[in-house]
Amino acid sequence: MNDVDIGVYQLMQSEQLLSQKVESLSQEAEKCKEDARSACRAGKKQLALRCLKAKRRTERRIEELHSKLDAVQGILDRIYASQTDQMVFNAYQAGVGALKLSMKDVTVERAENLVDQIQEVLEQPGGCGDSQETCPDIN
Numbered sequence: 765m766n767d768v769d770i771g772v773y774q775l776m777q778s779e780q781l782l783s784q785k786v787e788s789l790s791q792e793a794e795k796c797k798e799d800a801r802s803a804c805r806a807g808k809k810q811l812a813l814r815c816l817k818a819k820r821r822t823e824r825r826i827e828e829l830h831s832k833l834d835a836v837q838g839i840l841d842r843i844y845a846s847q848t849d850q851m852v853f854n855a856y857q858a859g860v861g862a863l864k865l866s867m868k869d870v871t872v873e874r875a876e877n878l879v880d881q882i883q884e885v886l887e888q889p890g891g892c893g894d895s896q897e898t899c900p901d902i903n
Contacts, residue, residue: 768843775840782833786826793822 800815 772840772843775836775843779833779836779840782829782836786829786833789822789826789829793819793826796822 796815796819800812800819803809803812803815
């Protein structure tokens with residue numbers, strides 16, 4: 765386990781904690797709203813106003829937590845994207861290495877030599893250049 769894994773774990777824990785806190789505060793705001801309605805029906809306007817103010821404070825706190833939660837989720841998304849980018853980069857490096865290894869013996873000089881040899885075979889009497897029937901279709 766490296767520092768990145770520990771950081772990701774801590775961010776995930778923070779995300780979970782923030783989500784739980786938002787849910788809890790949402791329930792609290794709903795309770796304040798219901799308390800305000802009950803107080804209003806009972807004719808207790810001052811209590812209803814206090815409940816509505818408490819609801820507003822709770823909603824502001826929810827908004828703050830939402831912005832923090834969005835920031836944590838954004839960081840996690842960037843970490844996951846960078847890990848994917850790193851895997852793609854490593855795959856590209858491995859592919860380039862394999863391509864270089866497979867092309868190690870292939871040179872322009874060897875390719876030209878091979879083309880010359882093919883040309884010589886085709887130009888020999890009795891070779892593929894004489895008759896279409898004895899040679900397989902190259903096209």
